[in-house]
Amino acid sequence: MSDLEIKKIDIKDFGCYKDYKQHSQSGIGNDFNDGSINIFYGRNYSGKSTYSKIFQTIELKQLPEKYGDIEFEIKLSNQIVIKSNEIMTHELPIDCKVFNQRFIDDNIYLHNDNKLNSFQISIGSDTNEILKKIEDIRLNELKPRNEKLSQIESDITKKQEKLKSSEDDLNLKLRTTASEIKNLKNPSVVVGNRYDIRDIKEEFEKYSAHFPILPLQDDEKAVAELEKNVEQAKIRILEKT
Known part of the structure; x- marks a missing residue:
């Protein structure tokens, strides 16, 4: 066993642990085994994740938030004791790497690809933070703008449909008027047998400058x-x- 291996942990106050001594004589908690692997198991909500956060305080060099008063001691094989109130202020003789829910929240980001019906995984605290900012911009800035743009596009479509309807109505009236003029057989207007909407539109373009402006x-x-x-x-x- 290395002199820097963790031998035991006593917890005065941390989450669900109150006055817990790993080396108690009750047999419920024993020292860490001298082997390279120690396995902790228990029922749901029995304190496994909370226990893992003790090791994570060493990794992150900070105590977890939202736990109130925290007090524990980590004793190494060489009799060095790391106290909870030293985590953030002292240089620690050991380091840890912990994979728990905190690690997942900080480093792993699952984001769906709506176009491909799949998902992507991004790993790394920096990448995770950037992706969260991107998602925040997408939801709070781009989404409202896209919704406004969609509304504008919808309004344009409705106005285009209204314009098309007005143009169709005008063309119908022009055809009717042209037909009536042709039926009058007015030689000053009708040349031969042809007088239709094309002729009446040409006359509108020719004389439009003389039309009064409708108020x-x-x-x-x-x-x-x-x-x-x-x-x-x-x-x-x-x-x-």
Whole structure:
């Protein structure tokens, strides 16, 4: 056995452990075996994970949070004693590597790939922290923006559909008007037998500069002025006729 191997651990206060002495005469807790492997087993919630955190305090050089008062002693084979209140302030003669739930939370990150119906595993505390920041940005920044963008795209689609409906309605009215003009057999308009929507659109483009600008419906003064001009134009047309 190496002089730096852990021989026993006494726990005054840590989680579910109160006044626990590994080398007690009751036989419930004995010293660590001299062999290279020691196995701890027990029922769920019997304190195995809490016990593992004692070793992890050595690895992380810090005491776990949310445990209240913590007091324990780790005795090595060379009689050196590591006290819990020295973990964060003294240079420790031994080191540990612990794989428990704390290690999983700090170092392993499972993230789903929605496109491939699979998942990826990232290992490393730095990588884990970066991925958590990325996930936070995705949820708190990108997701609201994407939702807003989706709403804008939906609004654009609705307006495009409304515009298409208005254009179809206008074209129907233009075809009807062109047909009525053609049926009048007006030689100043109809050349041969052809007069359709293409002709009436050409006339709109040719004379659109002379069209009056339609006012907004809530502009009563402008609407009244336009109606007055229309009535005057009708009178002039009737007089010429």
